[in-house]
Amino acid sequence: MLKCSTFSSNKAYIVRYFITFAAPATFPDSDFSDDTQDLVIQDKDILRKSHHDSGTGLHVLDLIHRGSLEPDRSLYNTLFKKCTLLKKLDEARIVHAHINASLFKDDLVMQNTILNTYCKCGSLDDAHKLFEEMPVKDMVTWTALITGYSQNDQPLNALVLFPQMLRLGLKPNQFTLSSVLKASGTGTSDRYGRQVHAFCFKYGYVWNVYVGSSLLDMYARFGRMDDAWSVFDTLESKNEVSWNALIAGHARKGEGEHALKMFSGMLRQGFEPTHFTYSSVFTALASMGSLEQGKWVHAHVIKSGGKLVAYVGNTLLDMYAKSGSIDDARKVFNRLERRDVVSWNSMITGYAQHGLGKEAVRWFAEMLRIRIVPNEITFLCVLTACSHAGLLDEGQKCLELMKKYSIEPQEAHYVTMVDLLGRAGRLDQAMKFIIKMPIEPTAAVWGALLGACRMHKNMDLGTYAAERIFEFDPHDSGPHVLLANMYASAGRLSDAAKVRKMMKESRVKKEPACSWVETKNAIHMFVANDDAHPQREEIRKVWDEICGKIKEIGYIPDSSHVLFYADQQEREAKLQLHSEKLALAFALMTTPPGFTIRIKKNIRVCGDCHSAFKFASKVVVREIIVRDTNRYHHFRDGFCSCGDYW
């Protein structure tokens, strides 16, 4: 009873050749005894039982060819499942060749399965070739290919196929729409996605949890959290994915508190957080720099028995590093199940941001020693570390090393290199570097030079750099403030006034400075000259006391950091009301002695505050950690971890 597929002799040869090549363990002829029926059943069982084995079980094709096994749909499906699971493209091709020589050659469902397998194995070329060859295609065929493109970083191809499918009169289902929405979440505009949203309405899928989650994720990726929320609220039922998409959206936007609130809401409603949830929540916490809340969520992971797998572990260590605890970050690193390039980059960045440049370079060397291949981000992290620590030689070597790894330096690498040279006082060298570099200098490159000129009080080059920046964007407040500061700190107050006038005339708005401080489980925000805080009198009194004490040990207020008041006395008074000083005073009032104070600022920490905090850390005998947009400052016993190099 041989129910073997019909082969043409030529095709049989090809298939056998492939099988032998890929799966040499063929069965001897003597295995085909009289009790063939028993063998058939037995081998099918072996195939099914071995579903999770490392092999794909291709030897059964040999059995089919020899006639001892009857090919059926479920057998081929099992083989394709294994190919998908193990990402075995070559073996999927062999099974495909075998099917082409069988009765299933023109079977639409089988062809859809093959197409899907090619997509899952990452070969969109094979999938597209089969798609073109298929005489009949149904909605599943189109959906499988659209999904393939969407899942394999080719969203445009997916978006081109969708209208073609519609033009043929095929109606999309929830699978199609979810994939199209995923593809629509890329690019610069949500226009396509909004049109797909209309289709979801038309076909009645907006309430479907799969389509709805993709839809809200699409909006969240474009930062349209209100629209994302509207979709979330209208979902008939929610699941972990819907929650995760919304949490990730808030995390991406840097809206840490929203993300954390969502996480609490998810727990309250009885949903189990997944790896995706924790990754997003730690990303959110990292942006908040909130150590206490970070520890709370970490405890959740431990309690749920979650292992520190790639994404979760990396985001967790990044959270600790960004929240000011590099020691905890290192502990997490040591406990990671697998350390990849992101784990190493995060640690290097952590050390760089904490002013431990030499340590960052040491970790980079160790990473190379154990043959972890660095990527462009690694080099940027190392260059930043060198820049923050004044490690000029190491930085130059790092840039050279990029060639060895065939990584072309990008704008960010050049900016950091200019920053490194400039901070080290090599302003001429930095200028020569800009002229020689293979890309056109951008506003960011000139910005780095301007920052260095301000630091080293080089008015002429600084003015030149500022003029170049204004050519790119005359309304950018950053360079205006830097330029005015540069003039003010050199005593050229009339020039500083000219810049202020220019800003006013061009309607350049300076971003208001804000500081946040975390006390136990609450976060308090302060703005400069804060008059609205209910404890403003007490806060000012505390700062006045500290100010008096630090003046006794050498603090000299530097009012060049106050631009908008002409009168010297008024400038000095405003200087003492900077948001970070108010935040520090408040933290001292509300936290127990010895408690580390953690302050976050939305712009670069002011030079006078930096000086005041160094003295204050000695007077109040506290560790003060300030995280600004550039880096961390650990103030302890009169010194800052940045070594005044920031």
Next chain:
DNA sequence: TTAGGGTTAG
């Protein structure tokens, strides 16, 4: 037979 969510820098 076809579906959705997560990391490092600047």
